[in-house]
Amino acid sequence: MPGTETAYLRYVALGDSQTEGLGDGDDSTGLRGFADRLAEQLARHEPALQYANLAVRGRLAAQIRAEQLAPALALRPDLATVVAGVNDLLRPRFDADEVAAHLETMFAALTAQGVHVATITIPDPARISPLARPLVPRVTALNERIRQAARRHGVTVAETALHPVASDSRLWSTDRLHASSLGHQRIAAALAHALRLPGSDDTWTHPLPPPPLPTGRYAATELRWAAGFLGPWLVRRLRGRSSGDGRTAKRPLLLPVRTDGSPV
Template sequence: MQPIHPADISSREAVAVAVPHPWRRYVALGDSFTEGIGDPSPDSIGGNRGWADRVAEELGCGCSSFSYANLAVRGRLLQQVVDQQVGPALALKPDLVSISAGGNDLLRPGADPDRMAARLDAAVQDLGSGGATVVLFTGPDVRDTVLVGMRLKMAVLNENLRVIAARHDTVIADMWALRQLSDPGMWAEDRLHFSPLGHHTVAMMVLDTLAVNHTLEPMHAKPLPPKTWRMARTEDAVWAREYLVPWVLRRLHNRSAGDGITPKRPEATTIFGPCMPPGAGI
């Protein structure tokens, strides 16, 4: 690890550097949530930043030997994540892995959270077989969102995930307990993905769960102005036309938003965080 003089960075950044974490290679698996959809950034690989990039930036803070790969692809179902991403992830020999999958399955009729959990159980066992720390995500409480219809199945899946975590000594990143996500400002315009603030909040939770000192600060969403009934109905109509109808049409034609999309970071490479040492990776 290349040293940084604490006088050159903020006090919080100094703490993050002074107390290093044990990981040197992080690989993220999943769907649009982990790809970073809802958090557009022209300067990020793939055009989206997201919580996983934000976590990796902090983990790479001051550590030129840290590397990060992101294999997530939007629209992927749980079995596709398992079949297409677990093998490549293991080939990268990570010591830290995160996996979040199943949200797209729960949106479909007939989704069985118990069967989904059984598939995840085997994947988690494989991912941790080499000694890597595995981070497993619960789904958020969608009670106050357009996804409220899948809330019960989400809760059942989450309980299964806690059992899996206990069985395999896996870290749980508990989005269900992250009450801040009930704020409308945490969600993107499509109401299906998190906004930049939502991704930032999830990144903070992950780092705190891993007991990693970091430089992220809580960001309180500015309260939305009161809406009239007419304003709310107009916004609902626009949302249905631009997001809901295209989603339904893709399902009817058995298409996915991820068709033709490849992982944005298929190889584990250096990621430059907010306090990387000057000249690192050159």
């Protein structure tokens, strides 16, 4: 798909841990993530680009709307990404209509200010972890509502849910909740392609080479994952805690973007 002549000068990212960049770098050396990667691609074609990332890990869609929408509007971006809802999917009382309403409010407010908004759909979680199979109907319901809200407000949707490669385990970190560095790279490429940025194409949809044959026992692998990641997550939920408690946005102000591949 050819690029357009649109030049974005102010990009703001709203969201949770995926937008913050978990799974791509770490807190000591710096997180990168798909939003940073998309900003880098934008800056290569428009060096005057300024970029802010308001995302905070653990946030629900309602919290993102309450905490990030007003600051995003105040920054007066011409491009924004809004990616939210996965944390809601994991809650017992998930309501697809309620989550979609928060997303649509953000879509409406941003586009009413003339912002070009982009979002993504959520890949099949059962292909990432069989233990997540009960979440599939929730993901399907939320994706459809995201598409409907996007159509109503002219929001660009990167359809990561429609391509099997998005559920390849190599695109996900060991916790199976956050994209790996390669996964963040693919999400950024999907958004760039959907936005028709110069130099973008559909190679992000292409499958990876065949994986090596698995070693070890499947059951043991699942038990290690449950003990290492699922268990601690459940404990936090029971205690009413979040991974984002006490955290603020990593990049709350619009700043220039480096294009050397380091966290921006």
